[in-house]
Amino acid sequence: MADSAQTQELVYLVTGGCGFLGEHVVRMLLQREPRLRELRIFDLHLGPWLEELKTGPVQVTAIQGDVTQAHEVAAAVAGAHVVIHTAGLVDVFGKTSPETIHEVNVQGTQNVIEACVQTGTRFLIYTSSMEVVGPNIKGQPFYRGNENTPYEAVHRHPYPCSKALAERLVLEANGREVLGGLPLVTCALRPTGIYGEGHQIMRDFYHQGLRLGGRLFRAIPASVEHGRVYVGNVAWMHVLVARELEHRAALMGGQVYFCYDNSPYKSYEDFNMEFLGPCGLRLVGTRPLMPYWLLVLLAALNTLLQWLLRPLMLYAPLLNPYTLAVANTTFTVSTDKARRHFGYEPLFSWEESRTRTIRWVQTVEGSA
C-alpha cells in the first residue's frame, strides 16, 4: 500500500455508505484521505446526495447492492485496498425478523470477509457496537469501562447477538491468507450510542416533543449514564484506523476499540436535551414521572400489541422491554486505547459536536 499511497492510488470501499454513519465516513474520507483514487459506496439504498460527490477529484463509484448476496459483495470488493464495513440492520424495535437481522449482520459480514480473502483485499475495518459488550440481560452497569473491563456479555436480543457474532467473525479472520498470499488485517470499532447530523432517533424524539406541545417527559432517572459519541468522531476514527492498519498491523490486527470522544456522561434523555433544549423542547420532571414498574408494563404491552397488530400493520414504538432495559442501565466507557494504538484524538470538540447537532436539529422538518 505504501507505493500506491504516494501516487494516490488507493481504492476504498464503504459498505452501508448511505447510512447515518456511512455518509459521515464517506464525506470524511473525501476530506481527509488525500491518497484516495477511488471511493466505492455500496448500499442497498443509494442516496441522491452521492451525485454531488461525483464532481470532485476522487472517483466516486456508487454500487447498489446487498451484503447478503456474496457475488455482489465480491464484485464490489475486487481491487479495493481497504474495506470499511458499516452496513448493518440497526433494529432494536422489532421492525425486522431475527432471521433477517442475522442474515444481514452476520452472513453479510461473512460475505465481506470471504470477498476480501478471495479477491486479495488486505485491510478490513468493521463497525461493531458497544452492544457487543452490553448492557447484558442482567442489566448490570458498565461504568467508565474500557476494552479490558471484565463484564458478563450475555445477550438475547437479535441485534446485539448478531453484532457479537459478526465481530467475532471479523476478529477471527485476522491473519487469514488472502489472494496473493499476504495476511488479512482486521479490526473492530465499537461505538457507543452515536449522535449527530442525520440521527433518526433524535429526529423521532424531536417530533414526539413537538407533538406533545414542546415537552418531553422524563422516563429514566438522571443518574443512569449513557456513553454517547459524535458521528464525526466515529467517522474520523474509522478513517484513522484505515490509514494506520497497514503500518501497525501487528499491534492493531485482531483488536477491538471503543469509539469515544469528550461528549459528557449523562442520561440518555438529559443528553438529548443538550440539542433539543436549544431547539425549544423542555424535559419535564427532575425524576421519572411514571414508576418503573409501569414502564415495564407498558413496554410489555407494546410487545403484545406489536405481535397482535403484525398481520395488519407494523407497530414499532421506541419503548419495548429491550430499549427500556438499555436506556435504564448505565453504560459508559473511559479508555485511551485508540490514542495509544493509532494516535486517535477526537476531531470535533464537545462544543463543536453540540453546535453542529443543534444546527442540524433546527433544519429538521417541523422545527420552529
Ligand SMILES: NC(=O)C1=CN([C@@H]2O[C@H](COP(=O)(O)OP(=O)(O)OC[C@H]3O[C@@H](n4cnc5c(N)ncnc54)[C@H](O)[C@@H]3O)[C@@H](O)[C@H]2O)C=CC1
Ligand atoms: N446508530 C448507532 O448508535 C450505532 C450504530 N452502530 C453500527 O454502525 C453501523 C451503521 O449504523 P447506522 O449508520 O446507525 O445505521 P443506518 O441504518 O443509518 O445505516 C446502515 C446502512 O446499511 C445499509 N444496509 C442495510 N442492510 C443492507 C444490506 N443488506 N446490504 C447493503 N447495505 C445494507 C442501509 O441501507 C443503511 O444505509 C451499523 O453496523 C451499526 O450496527 C454501532 C453503534 C451505535
Ligand SMILES: CC(C)CCC[C@@H](C)[C@H]1CC[C@H]2[C@@H]3[C@H](O)CC4=CC(=O)CC[C@]4(C)[C@H]3CC[C@]12C
Ligand atoms: C422511552 C424509553 C424509556 C427510552 C428509549 C430510548 C431508546 C430508544 C434508546 C436508549 C439507548 C439507545 C441505544 C444505545 O444508544 C446503544 C445502541 C447501540 C447500537 O449499536 C444501536 C442503537 C442502540 C441499541 C441505541 C438504540 C436506541 C436506545 C435503546
